[in-house]
Each structure stands twice: as C-alpha cells, then as structure tokens.
Amino acid sequence: MSLYRDLGVVLRTYKLGEADRIVVLLTAGHGKVRAVAKGVRRAKSRLGGRLEPLSHLQLLMYEGRELDIVSQAEVVEPWRALHEDLACLAGGMAMAEAAEQVAQEGEASGPLYRMLVGALRAMAHRPGPLVVAGFYWKLLCLDGAAPVLHQCASCGAGPPAARLVAFDIAEGGALCQGCRRGQPISPAALELLRMVVGGQLGRALELPASHTTNEVAALATISMERHLERRLRSLRTLERA
Numbered sequence: 001m002s003l004y005r006d007l008g009v010v011l012r013t014y015k016l017g018e019a020d021r022i023v024v025l026l027t028a029g030h031g032k033v034r035a036v037a038k039g040v041r042r043a044k045s046r047l048g049g050r051l052e053p054l055s056h057l058q059l060l061m062y063e064g065r066e067l068d069i070v071s072q073a074e075v076v077e078p079w080r081a082l083h084e085d086l087a088c089l090a091g092g093m094a095m096a097e098a099a100e101q102v103a104q105e106g107e108a109s110g111p112l113y114r115m116l117v118g119a120l121r122a123m124a125h126r127p128g129p130l131v132v133a134g135f136y137w138k139l140l141c142l143d144g145a146a147p148v149l150h151q152c153a154s155c156g157a158g159p160p161a162a163r164l165v166a167f168d169i170a171e172g173g174a175l176c177q178g179c180r181r182g183q184p185i186s187p188a189a190l191e192l193l194r195m196v197v198g199g200q201l202g203r204a205l206e207l208p209a210s211h212t213t214n215e216v217a218a219l220a221t222i223s224m225e226r227h228l229e230r231r232l233r234s235l236r237t238l239e240r241a
C-alpha cells in the first residue's frame with residue numbers, strides 16, 4: 001500500500017462497524033476521497049477528535065483498493081467558531097454538502113478545495129450575510145453554470161431596450177419581461193449578483209444584511225438546489241446508459 005500526504009477538509013463522517021468511521025474529505029490534490037479512520041470512535045482516540053466535519057487537516061493516508069485509510073491527521077487551522085457557533089456551523093455544513101455533491105471521486109479539484117477553505121475561513125472569522133451565498137454562486141460558476149447577468153439568458157435582449165426582471169438558473173440566468181420565469185429579481189439584487197460573480201466577492205462579503213443581501217442569498221439557495229437536482233438527474237441518466 002502506498003502512502004500519500006495531502007491537505008483536506010472533512011465534509012462528512014459516518015459510522016462503520018463498532019469503532020470505525022468513514023470520513024468524506026475534499027482534498028487539495030486527490031479530489032473527493034472516502035477514507036476509513038480505524039478505531040476513532042473509542043473514547044481515547046486522538047485521531048477521532050480531529051476528524052470532525054469542517055476540520056481543515058494535514059493528512060497522511062494509505063491508498064487502499066476500495067477506500068483509503070487515514071493514518072494521521074493534524075489540524076491546520078482551528079476554526080473554533082465553526083464548532084461553537086450554531087449559525088456558523090450550519091452555514092459551514094451547507095457549503096460542505098454542496099461541495100460534496102459537486103466534487104467527483106478520483107478527480108483532482110484544487111480550485112474547489114481552495115474555494116471551500118476560503119469560505120470556511122470567512123465563516124469562522126467574519127461571518128457576513130453573503131458567505132454561503134457567495135460560495136454557492138462561485139460553485140455554480142466553477143461547475144459550468146455561471147449565470148448570464150447582463151442580458152436576457154433566453155432571448156439575448158438587454159438594457160436599455162429590455163429590463164431584466166427575473167432569474168432562473170435552469171434558463172441560464174437573468175430574464176427579460178417577455179421571457180420571465182423562475183424568481184423575480186430586483187435591480188439592486190441583480191447589481192449585487194454581478195458584483196459577487198464578477199470578481200468583487202470580497203467587497204460583497206463586507207456588506208451588512210439588507211433586503212438585497214437576503215434576496216441574493218435566497219436566490220443562491222434556490223439556484224444551487226435546482227442545479228444539483230439537474231446534475232443528479234443527468235448523472236443517473238449516465239449511469240443507466
């Protein structure tokens with residue numbers, strides 16, 4: 001069995017047998033990895049205490065035939081707020097869940113790993129109203145679903161001739177009056193969304209909570225869910241073929 005080192009974030013864990021745990025990790029170099037952590041549910045396991053969801057770890061792993069094995073894990077950044085503040089924990093888990101669904105096993109995903117680490121760090125240190133939403137929008141862009149925001153995603157008409165009044169990720173983004181479908185979107189939310197996906201996420205994360213941040217956050221959740229549903233459906237179709 002070969003050994004490897006990698007950095008990773010714990011996305012989820014579940015029980016295996018009497019004392020073991022399966023750990024689902026998003027790693028910097030090996031993509032999504034499902035690994036066994038042996039004996040970690042025993043009271044004295046030091047390794048077990050480190051393999052909590054959302055932990056950011058330096059890992060030493062054995063490559064297995066089916067599942068890899070976690071040999072050692074050291075905490076890279078102790079994100080205390082993520083484990084002590086319920087709202088931060090819930091936000092972090094929501095991001096980890098979306099990352100798990102987008103990441104593929106056996107496929108390196110450095111950008112996704114770096115995005116998740118950045119978002120969890122933001123959640124732990126300065127949890128603004130757009131941390132989860134910002135991550136969702138960036139994840140949609142990374143997964144090939146960057147929204148069209150400057151013209152109608154359906155007919156191509158744009159301001160000033162046509163106002164963009166609705167949003168549907170399944171249609172590709174913003175929609176004009178004639179093509180409206182999905183959710184209504186206010187001009188302010190459209191502007192903020194352009195900021196988030198247009199390279200100014202840092203600035204957007206500094207904004208205090210408002211109607212507009214609420215609207216962009218709600219739209220992010222709806223869009224992420226719709227995107228993942230479509231994605232899961234197409235994966236199932238592929239598996240049947």
Ligand SMILES: [Zn+2]
Nearest residue numbers: 152155176179
């Ligand atoms: Zn249109």
